[in-house]
Amino acid sequence: MRFLFLLFMLFVSANADVYTQRLYETILGSIFKERPIFVFATGDAKATLQRSKIFSIVADCQESDVAILGDDFSLEQKCKNVPIFATTNRSYMYIADAFGAFYWNKGRPQIHFRKRGLKMFHLSLPHDLQRFIDAE
Amino acid sequence: MQNNFFLKKSFYIFYVTVIVLILSAVYIFKTFDKTSSDIEQLTLKSNIEYINNIASNVSSLINKKTDMNLVQSLKKSRALRNRLQEDLEMFQTKRYRYVYVVQKIPNTIKFRFLLDGAKKDKSGFLESFQPFNTQQWLDTYTTKSARYFSHKEIKSLWLTYLKPIVQHNKVVGIIAIDFSLNEYNYMHNTLNDLSFSVKIFMSLLLFIFIVVLIFATIDKKRVYLLKKQAQEIQDFNITLQNKVDEEVAKNREKDKQILEQSRLAQMGEMIGMIAHQWRQPINAISATSIAINMRAQMETLDQKSAIELADKIGELTQHLSKTIDDFRNFFKETKEKQDMTYGDLIQSTLDIVGVSVKNKNITIDTDIQSDIVFHTYVNELKQVLLNLIKNAEDVLEEKKIENAFIKIKAVENRLIVRDNGGGVPEDIIEKIFDPYFSTKTLNGTGLGLYMSKTIVETHCGGTIRVTNDTEGAVFCVVLPSNK
Ligand SMILES: Nc1ncnc2c1ncn2[C@@H]1O[C@H](COP(=O)(O)OP(=O)(O)O)[C@@H](O)[C@H]1O
Numbered sequence A: 001m002r003f004l005f006l007l008f009m010l011f012v013s014a015n016a017d018v019y020t021q022r023l024y025e026t027i028l029g030s031i032f033k034e035r036p037i038f039v040f041a042t043g044d045a046k047a048t049l050q051r052s053k054i055f056s057i058v059a060d061c062q063e064s065d066v067a068i069l070g071d072d073f074s075l076e077q078k079c080k081n082v083p084i085f086a087t088t089n090r091s092y093m094y095i096a097d098a099f100g101a102f103y104w105n106k107g108r109p110q111i112h113f114r115k116r117g118l119k120m121f122h123l124s125l126p127h128d129l130q131r132f133i134d135a136e
Numbered sequence B: 001m002q003n004n005f006f007l008k009k010s011f012y013i014f015y016v017t018v019i020v021l022i023l024s025a026v027y028i029f030k031t032f033d034k035t036s037s038d039i040e041q042l043t044l045k046s047n048i049e050y051i052n053n054i055a056s057n058v059s060s061l062i063n064k065k066t067d068m069n070l071v072q073s074l075k076k077s078r079a080l081r082n083r084l085q086e087d088l089e090m091f092q093t094k095r096y097r098y099v100y101v102v103q104k105i106p107n108t109i110k111f112r113f114l115l116d117g118a119k120k121d122k123s124g125f126l127e128s129f130q131p132f133n134t135q136q137w138l139d140t141y142t143t144k145s146a147r148y149f150s151h152k153e154i155k156s157l158w159l160t161y162l163k164p165i166v167q168h169n170k171v172v173g174i175i176a177i178d179f180s181l182n183e184y185n186y187m188h189n190t191l192n193d194l195s196f197s198v199k200i201f202m203s204l205l206l207f208i209f210i211v212v213l214i215f216a217t218i219d220k221k222r223v224y225l226l227k228k229q230a231q232e233i234q235d236f237n238i239t240l241q242n243k244v245d246e247e248v249a250k251n252r253e254k255d256k257q258i259l260e261q262s263r264l265a266q267m268g269e270m271i272g273m274i275a276h277q278w279r280q281p282i283n284a285i286s287a288t289s290i291a292i293n294m295r296a297q298m299e300t301l302d303q304k305s306a307i308e309l310a311d312k313i314g315e316l317t318q319h320l321s322k323t324i325d326d327f328r329n330f331f332k333e334t335k336e337k338q339d340m341t342y343g344d345l346i347q348s349t350l351d352i353v354g355v356s357v358k359n360k361n362i363t364i365d366t367d368i369q370s371d372i373v374f375h376t377y378v379n380e381l382k383q384v385l386l387n388l389i390k391n392a393e394d395v396l397e398e399k400k401i402e403n404a405f406i407k408i409k410a411v412e413n414r415l416i417v418r419d420n421g422g423g424v425p426e427d428i429i430e431k432i433f434d435p436y437f438s439t440k441t442l443n444g445t446g447l448g449l450y451m452s453k454t455i456v457e458t459h460c461g462g463t464i465r466v467t468n469d470t471e472g473a474v475f476c477v478v479l480p481s482n483k
C-alpha cells in the first residue's frame, strides 16, 4: 500500500525527480540488502542516484552490485555478470538479461521485472513488486 | 426609566442586527460557494464535452480507416499505423498532452499500445503500458462507456479521459486522452482566493460593525451616566437652594424675633423718656392748679384769670397728649415706604429723645447739609437714629464725661452721629454689630446695633459702619440716594 501511494505521488507530483530517487531507493533497496548499494550508472540515473544515501556510485561496472543502464546499451559488455536494471523501454528490450526496468511513459511510472534476469542473479522480489513481473 | 428603556431597546436592536448580519453573511458565503462550484462544474463539463468530441472524431477516423478490425489491420500495415499516428499527433497540444490508443492484453489485466500520438519518445506498437487507476481502464472495457477521472485525494494536474473503441459490439481498444487541468486549477484557485477574500472582507465588516456598535453602546451608557450625574447635581442644587431658602427664612424669623425683643427693650427706654418729657408739663400743671387753689383761697380768682389758668392747663394737657401720640407714632410699624429728608428724621427723633438727653447735661448739636428726599422706611430709620443717640448717651453717662456732646450731622446721603465718649474699644469694634453683644452689665441687650444694621442694610439697602475719632465713636449711615 505504501508503495502504491508512492507511485501515486509520483504520478501527480511536479517534482518527479525526487520521487524518481525514492522509487529507485524503494525498488532496488528492497532487492539488494547490503548498504551501501554499489551502483554503476550513467546519465540522468547517475545524477539521481548520487543524491541518495543508500547508493554509492562506482566507476568500474565490475565492482558494482547493480548496473543501471539507459539507451547506451553498448556498456552491457563491460557489465558481464552484473545484474542490469534498465531505465528506458528500449534498453530493457535490447538487454535480454536485464532483470528489471523503471522509466516514465505518459507521465506514469512503468515498472518491469523479468523472471529470467531475476533467476540468473538469484534476486527475489518483495510481495509488493511481484505484480510487475512480465508475462513470458 | 426612560433612558433605561432606551438602552434596552438599543441592545435589542444591536442583537437583532448582528444576527441578521451573520445570517446574511452565511447566505452570501453559501451562494458564493455554490456559484463558484457551479462555474467549476460548468467549465469542467464544457471541457469534457470538447474532449468527448475529439475522442469521437478519433474513433470515427480509426473506424473509417481500419476495415472493421482494428488490431488485425494495424498488425498488417505499418503504413496504416504511421498514418493514424500522424492523425493523432494533430490532436495533441499543450493542453491535450497525450492522445493514444491502448489495448488490453487478452486474458490478462495488462495493457499495451496500439497507437501513440506523442511527437517524441513514441511508444512502440504493442509496447506494454502500466496505467494508473487500472480499475477505471478495465471498467471501460466491461461497461463499453466513456469515462474520465482525476485524483480526488490530491488536487491533480491531470485528468484522464477514456473512450472505448467498439467494433462488432466488442471493445477492441481504448482512446486515452490526458488532459491538463492547469487552467481549470488556476480558475479553481482564483475562485478559492476570491472566496477567501470575500469571507475575510465580510468577517472584517462584521467585526467592524460589532466594534462600532459596542462602542456606540458604551458611549450611550456614558452619555446616560453623564446625564444622570447632571440630573443628580441639579437635584442636589435644588435641595441646596431649598436648604438655603429655609435657612434664610429661619434667619428672617430670628431677625423678626430679635426686632421684637429690641422693640420691647426700647419701649422700656421710652417710658423713661416719656417720664422726662412729662415732668416739665406736669410740674407746670401742678403749679397752675396750686395757683388756682391759692387765688381761690385768697379770693383773688376772677373769671378772667380762671379762664387763663384753665386754658394753660388745657394747653399743657394737650402737650402731654401730643407727646403720647408722638411716641405711639414713633413705634408704629409702617409697612410702607415714605418720603423723608435727614432734617425730618433728626427733628422727629429729637422731639422724642431730646429732652431726656438734655436733662443729663449732654449737648446735642445738629448740622444739616442735606436736602435729599429718601423714599424709605422712615419709622425704622428713626429707631436707628434713636439707638445711636441712646448708645452715645449711655457711654457719656457711664463715663461721666464733662462737656459731653452728641453731634448729629447730615451731609448729602450720609448721616453721622458722633460723641466724645472715648470711642469703641478696638478689641470689640468688630463685634458690636453682632446680636446680643453688649458691654453693659445693666440694661444691655446687645440688640440695638444689630437691629440698626439690619434695618439700614437689609431693609433700606444702605450701609452702617463705625470708626473712632480723637474724641469718641463715629457712626456713619449711608442711604442710597437715588431711590
Ligand atoms: N457711641 C459708642 N461709644 C462707645 N461704645 C459704644 C457706642 N455705641 C455702642 N457702643 C458699644 O457697642 C455695644 C453694643 O451696643 P448695642 O448693640 O446698642 O447694645 P447695648 O447698647 O444694649 O449694649 C455697647 O455695649 C457698647 O460697648
Ligand SMILES: [Mg+2]
Pocket (backbone or CB within 6 Å): B387, B390, B391, B448, B449
Ligand atoms: Mg444700645
